Amino acid sequence: ADxxxxxxENKRGDELLFDASLRLKRSQLTKQEINKLLKKFPAMTLSIFKGIYVQALKLFIKRVPFLGHSGKP
Incomplete structure (x- = not known):
């Protein structure tokens, strides 16, 4: 579906405790679409980027070994 x-919903008896909805629309994953999202949400992009590399740095400091992907199924 497109x-x-x-x-x-989370209810206790007749009382509504939590209600959330998410509507998604399918789109092609192209370089242009990725660039559009990066420009639309720059703070989110930077915070995710920072979080990934901060965790990687912590693992590097702890000398956790890096296991690369072998490419075999």
Whole structure:
């Protein structure tokens, strides 16, 4: 499907405790679309980028060995 709707409700008896919805629209994953998202959400992109590399640095400092992908299934 080109569109997906996800809806979650949490109730206790008749009382609604939590309600969340997420509507998604399918799009092609091209370089242009990725660049558009990076420009639309720069703070989120930078915070995720920073978080990944901070964790990598912590693992490097602890001398955790790096296991590369062998390329074999």
């Amino acid at each position: 569109n997906t709707l996800i809806h979650i």
